[in-house]
Amino acid sequence: MTSDIIHMQAIRKVYDTGKIKVEALKGIDLAVKPGEFVAIVGPSGSGKSTLMNLIGCLDTPTDGRYQLGGEDVSTLDRDALADVRNRRVGFVFQGFNLLPQISAFENVEMPLVFGGVGLRERKQRVTELLDRVGLGDRMEHKPTELSGGQMQRVAIARALAMRPDVILADEPTGNLDTSAGGDIMQLFADLWAQGKTLVVITHDMTLARRASRVVEVRDGRIIRDVASAEVA
Amino acid sequence: MSRRDLSIVLHLFLGSARLQKKRAFLTIASIAWGTVTILLLLAFGEGLKRQFARNEQAMGTNLAINWPGETSKVWKGLPEGRAIKPRIDDIPLLQQRMPDVQVWGEMSNSRTLIQYARKTVNARVIGPNWVYGDPRRHYAMPGGRFLGPQDEEQKRRVVFLGNELAEDLFGKENPVGKTVLVNSSPFTVIGVMQRKTQTSAYGGQDKDHAVIPITTFRALFGRDKLNVVVVHTETEDEMESALERMRTFFAGRYSFDAKDERVFGTWNTVKGQRISAKIFLGMEMFFGIIGALTLVIGCVGVANIMYAVVKERTREIGVKMALGARRGWITGPFILEGLVYTLLGGLAGAVIAILIVTVLGLLPQEDMKVLEFLGKPTLSWSIGAATVAILGTAGLLAGYFPARRAAAIDPAATLRYE
Numbered sequence: 001m002t003s004d005i006i007h008m009q010a011i012r013k014v015y016d017t018g019k020i021k022v023e024a025l026k027g028i029d030l031a032v033k034p035g036e037f038v039a040i041v042g043p044s045g046s047g048k049s050t051l052m053n054l055i056g057c058l059d060t061p062t063d064g065r066y067q068l069g070g071e072d073v074s075t076l077d078r079d080a081l082a083d084v085r086n087r088r089v090g091f092v093f094q095g096f097n098l099l100p101q102i103s104a105f106e107n108v109e110m111p112l113v114f115g116g117v118g119l120r121e122r123k124q125r126v127t128e129l130l131d132r133v134g135l136g137d138r139m140e141h142k143p144t145e146l147s148g149g150q151m152q153r154v155a156i157a158r159a160l161a162m163r164p165d166v167i168l169a170d171e172p173t174g175n176l177d178t179s180a181g182g183d184i185m186q187l188f189a190d191l192w193a194q195g196k197t198l199v200v201i202t203h204d205m206t207l208a209r210r211a212s213r214v215v216e217v218r219d220g221r222i223i224r225d226v227a228s229a230e231v232a
Numbered sequence: 233m234s235r236r237d238l239s240i241v242l243h244l245f246l247g248s249a250r251l252q253k254k255r256a257f258l259t260i261a262s263i264a265w266g267t268v269t270i271l272l273l274l275a276f277g278e279g280l281k282r283q284f285a286r287n288e289q290a291m292g293t294n295l296a297i298n299w300p301g302e303t304s305k306v307w308k309g310l311p312e313g314r315a316i317k318p319r320i321d322d323i324p325l326l327q328q329r330m331p332d333v334q335v336w337g338e339m340s341n342s343r344t345l346i347q348y349a350r351k352t353v354n355a356r357v358i359g360p361n362w363v364y365g366d367p368r369r370h371y372a373m374p375g376g377r378f379l380g381p382q383d384e385e386q387k388r389r390v391v392f393l394g395n396e397l398a399e400d401l402f403g404k405e406n407p408v409g410k411t412v413l414v415n416s417s418p419f420t421v422i423g424v425m426q427r428k429t430q431t432s433a434y435g436g437q438d439k440d441h442a443v444i445p446i447t448t449f450r451a452l453f454g455r456d457k458l459n460v461v462v463v464h465t466e467t468e469d470e471m472e473s474a475l476e477r478m479r480t481f482f483a484g485r486y487s488f489d490a491k492d493e494r495v496f497g498t499w500n501t502v503k504g505q506r507i508s509a510k511i512f513l514g515m516e517m518f519f520g521i522i523g524a525l526t527l528v529i530g531c532v533g534v535a536n537i538m539y540a541v542v543k544e545r546t547r548e549i550g551v552k553m554a555l556g557a558r559r560g561w562i563t564g565p566f567i568l569e570g571l572v573y574t575l576l577g578g579l580a581g582a583v584i585a586i587l588i589v590t591v592l593g594l595l596p597q598e599d600m601k602v603l604e605f606l607g608k609p610t611l612s613w614s615i616g617a618a619t620v621a622i623l624g625t626a627g628l629l630a631g632y633f634p635a636r637r638a639a640a641i642d643p644a645a646t647l648r649y650e
Contacts, residue, residue: 114558
């Protein structure tokens, strides 16, 4: 057992397309402790998206051991993985991925519905979270009626809803202008200050520099893993 | 499925149904249309069948009409080609021999003058044994009666009129108790036949003839030879053996080979009944298949729409999966959607079909010649059960295949592409 939130050992991921096999990850060892703010950087094609999918339990590794919050998730079936995602991972995507036809409130409520949280508590938690990201007055708005920055804040509220072990963000500022991106970075910094564990995949070095630790991936391997102060 | 699964599926289903009112309506309408089609087709088929059977039965069921003819086989030194002519007095003996079935003889005279007041009509006069009435569906209108045993015994001059013949002679006047002249002899009218739609007959339609006791007929026309001998059995299966026994009886009496089937020209209505039962079964199957295909088209429509929805919402489904939706929570709403839509559509269709059938049933049949032959569309429980079964299966399939595609979505692949 380990106190790490994320504990990966010798993780390999091979995509078998039938004709050719592509080894996207060639042996990753990664440990993230509670309260860390990790930025994963690397060029496209480096395997960082694959790594994000594995960390978020959207996919399972070909080889190796992965413990999330102390639970071995490398061999779980699809429904068990869905439960793990629901309880342990809060996703924030570059494209926000809000459901367009329902209100901000209902979007944030969605993981709580899947998590079996009762109606009254759902209402209370969603209200609280949307207040916290500064959208208390926009709860009944549809995503299309919100700006990009506001949408991403709804997405962050949604990621926080089930009080997950880790917030996993994929290029969270990629679709935002500088000012809105800055707000989101500040929100992440605040969450970190409140003791949340964050893993952010990004190209954006401004965001990466705010992290406590930067992990660089290239060709399916981790080539650098340093405290952010050392990143030039 | 646990209660929690159920409540999540319901939550998601209601959420999507609320957003898709128009789609839901159109889907339900297409299923309703299919249901109306299948129900009406089957109902018309059933009504047609019943009416046809009723019309066919207007002459009576399980009858065999035997016309005496000539022998076709040499028998005990007697040559072939002898005419065999059963007589009126043979019938009581034949009836004694075959107490389990009903037999009667008929004499007939076409184009006989019948007069009432100043009206004269040419009509067929039949002289059967009195038992003829019930099996040949000669029911008297209120106020009258058919011939009885005493009429026959006492050679009464009484006559029972076909309803159209009665109308021709009497117009709106009530014929019962009046005196008409048949072949210039006075007869008392004792009854008029109730109207019926008759599709099969020998010699002519029942509504156009006059019926007098067989004994009176003999006295009036001075003839003794029967035109036909009729056998009537309780069930279809008894007919063959009854006919054989009848031939044996006459063979002994008139010296011919009992195996000579050409002595009597026989119209066995049982054969026709069996054939038309088969024809109607075939017709019902045909209607059913057409109806079912219509319904299938409706369901393919539902499946098609839902496939499109799955494709359109691939991303949403991926998001839900990322947020922790189990596969059943993704597929459940689709299957539920397919089922609910088909069942609602089926229900609406059934209500419409029942309304239409009820309204058609209220139309007066008497004045419409077409309806007399088409009959009234009739819904039966078996039709309902078949429709429900087809709808249920189709609904499940319409939901199942799109749902399976939704479940196969890989969230990792859908979440990142822009």
